[in-house]
Amino acid sequence: MTTPAPVLVVTRLDDATADIVVEELNRRAAPVVRLDPGDFPTSVTVSAYVDSCGLAGEIRTATRAPALGRVRSVYWRRPRPYTAPPEIEGPDARWCVDQARYGLGGILAALPDAHYLNHPWRNRAAEYKPAQLAAAVRCGLQVPRTLLTNDPAEARRFVREHGPAVYKPLYNTDYTDKQGRGLTVWVDKVDPDELDAGVGQTMHLFQEYVEKVADIRLTAVGDHLFAVRIDGSPGVDWRRHYDELDYTLIDTPPEVASAVHDYLAVFGLNYGAFDFGLDAAGTWHWHECNPNGQFAWFPEPITGRITAAIADQLQHPDRNRP
Known part of the structure; x- marks a missing residue:
């Protein structure tokens, strides 16, 4: 019997959002390999080959050795920065870091037939605020x-x-x-x-500044939108008061849903965490989109629904390709 192709989770050790996705994949008996590029080269070894058939080889961690050509999907979360061995310093260390970034980083971004959520280069392009603002306006979102x-x-x-x-x-x-x-x-x-x-x-x-009656965090996972109304923030930035807030799943207006999907398409994203301010007239004012935003701090059943949607994307990539 052929072992099912694994899901590669690229992140650091202390990542609560990745933890709950890995737990869900484990519950489904979907094989998972967790990799932090920050562990390279200390405890990660790579052998990659390119020939007429394309990219092949394997990455070896302390416990796993996935074949590059068999990775089913990649959940790109929050890996640590690339590093050099501790005994190397100065320009030599910077050279090693650059070689690691463009070598291992390039391999991880070119896995044959892997489904990315999100591809690291798409994440990077979507992190620039000026590009976000221009895309949001172009897609019809209400931007202050x-x-x-x-x-x-x-x-x-x-x-x-x-x-x-x-x-x-x-x-x-x-x-x-x-x-x-x-x-x-x-x-x-x-x-x-x-x-x-x-x-x-x-x-x-x-x-x-938007005079708002509530905040909204809309998490998009492929075609699925999970809009959460956030009430009770005593200040401008609700992220300073996670434990003091009330969270309620709400419907997304059709015009906002359409604009959000257009926005994801502009950057080639399969995932995005959108922040809105809701005013007294019911208008959703777009503030930003984090292409790699967290969600583990939501209460159940909100967290469970988002986790299940992400696990579906990673476990069944063929269902999510155009």
Whole structure:
């Protein structure tokens, strides 16, 4: 009997969202291989061959050795950065990291016939906020007025004319203080008088604030949309108060559903976590789409339904191909 082709889960060890998907795949007896590229080359070994038949070979972890040509699907979550062996430093280490990224990373992005959720290159393209904003407008989503600038005077003018306004980071990178403690830059309202020469030091994003009655997180898994109304946030950024909020599954308006599917198609995504602000008139104001957003913090049965949809995509990729 031929062993079923495995699902490759590319992520770090501490990933609660991936954990529950792996548990569901295990429950279904679907073979899973978990791989963190950050473990390469310390505990991951690769042998890949290319000939007239294409890409073949295997990746060996501490416990698994999947054949490259037999990977059924790839769940690309949140792997650690590529690294060099600890004894290598300076330019040599940077060279090793680049070779790992373009070598192992290129192999993982070129697995023959594998179904990706999402392909890492599609994730990367969809993470740029300016591209997100342009695509959202083009797809018919309601987007608040937005300014991208490093000009302090222009930033103050925008906030005065379109205030109240908020500031949000263009990318949620790892950020620590001098003691190494993790820091988060939250979405928050800004006062024009607070905008000084620091604005000129890099790119900033300012956006018209939506007077909302609730937030909405819409998780798209292929053709399935799971819209969750979020009530009870005491501040602008509801992500600061997960445990204080109420979550309710709601229907997605047809025009929003159509625009969301168009948006996914623009970037070639099979998954996306969309954030909206809901105003008193019932309008959904689009804020952003995280192509790799989490969902494990939702209560049941919401988490279970999203998990099942993802497991379906990974277990039965042939049902999800056009």
